[in-house]
Amino acid sequence: MIQLTDITHGYGPARSRTQVLDRVSLVMPTSQMWALTGASGSGKSTLLNLVGLLDRPHSGEIKLAGQNVSGLSAHEAAKVRNRLIGFVFQSFHLMPRLSAWENVALPLVHRAVGRTARRHAAMEQLERVGLDDRLYHRPEEMSGGQRQRVAIARALVTQPRLILADEPTGNLDSESGAMIMALLSRINREMGVSILMVTHDEALARSCDGQVVMQDGRIIQTVTG
Ligand SMILES: Nc1ncnc2c1ncn2[C@@H]1O[C@H](COP(=O)(O)OP(=O)(O)OP(=O)(O)O)[C@@H](O)[C@H]1O
Ligand SMILES: [Mg+2]
Structure with a gap:
């Protein structure tokens, strides 16, 4: 599913650039759930953004x-991203003025899907995450765990093959966090969606099919089940 070869990346203008990823290589098979761990600043989010085609590496090859997909134009990359990838973030990134179902349906607006079909697709995913009784609630009327479930439903509504999650339980109490993890794990098992997730939770990382440990922009360890 994900194949990275010698990925190098940094920020800032060429002369004063700080190297953030240093020759990162990785092969993650389809339909698995992997954890990306490592100290703050080790490059986890940077790597996730590159895999998600939100940014382009300075060198190296990405296959999805x-x-x-390394040489694609921004326009082509956006098309691949929309077709293949769903994102889940630590801080949910929901639209405050939209209801749960409208948030979930939002990615379909860009696909020119009609309102009735959008609502139907959103309801199907909200049912999957156990929120079909919260269709008309706005984000501020929901708990953190519920907001993250809405965000997961939104990630699923385009039927992606890969979900990239950056600390999806980082803003949640341990009980809600455990529920979100169980949900992601069920989605992986039942739908065969590949999941790459940044986490600081060691126990959780060990329960995944694979664990990648980063340090100072390098992968220092890859553990597979
Ligand atoms: N947009 C940016 N401009 C400049 N430097 C950046 C930018 N984004 C990240 N960095 C730097 O790149 C390095 C890696 O950052 P990254 O966010 O990938 O780390 P991380 O492993 O996700 O950390 P955390 O666990 O705290 O989220 C850090 O030193 C950071 O300061
Ligand atoms: Mg990060």
């Missing part, structure tokens, strides 16, 4: 679902 067998397709080399």
Whole structure:
């Protein structure tokens, strides 16, 4: 699913650039759930953004679902991203003025799906995450765990093959966090969606199919089940 070869990346203008990723290589098979761990500043979010085609590496090759995506234009990258990838963030990134179902349906607006079909698709995913009784609630009327479930439903509504999650339980209490983890794990098992997730939770990382440990912009360890 994900194949990274010698990825190098940094921020800032070339002369004063700080190296953030240093020759990172990784192969993650389809339909698995992997954890990305490592100290703050080690490059986890940077790596996730590159895999998610939100940014382009300075050098190296990225393959997703067998397709080399490193050389794509911004427009082509956006198309691959919309077709293949769903994102889940620590701080949910929901639209405050929209209801739960409207938030979930938002990615379909860009696909020119009609309102009735959008609502139907959103309801299906909200049912999957156990929130079909919260269709009309706005984010501020929901708990953190419920907001993250809405965000997961939104990530699923385009039927992605890969979910990238950056500390999805980082803003949640341990009980809600455990529920979100169980949900992601069920989605992985039942739908075969590949999941790459940044986490600081060691126990959780060990329960995944694979664990990648980063330090100072390098992968220092890869553990597979
Ligand atoms: N947009 C940016 N501009 C400049 N430097 C950046 C930018 N984003 C990240 N960095 C730097 O790149 C390094 C890696 O950051 P990154 O966010 O990938 O770390 P992380 O492993 O996700 O950390 P955390 O666990 O705290 O989220 C850090 O030193 C950070 O300061
Ligand atoms: Mg980060």
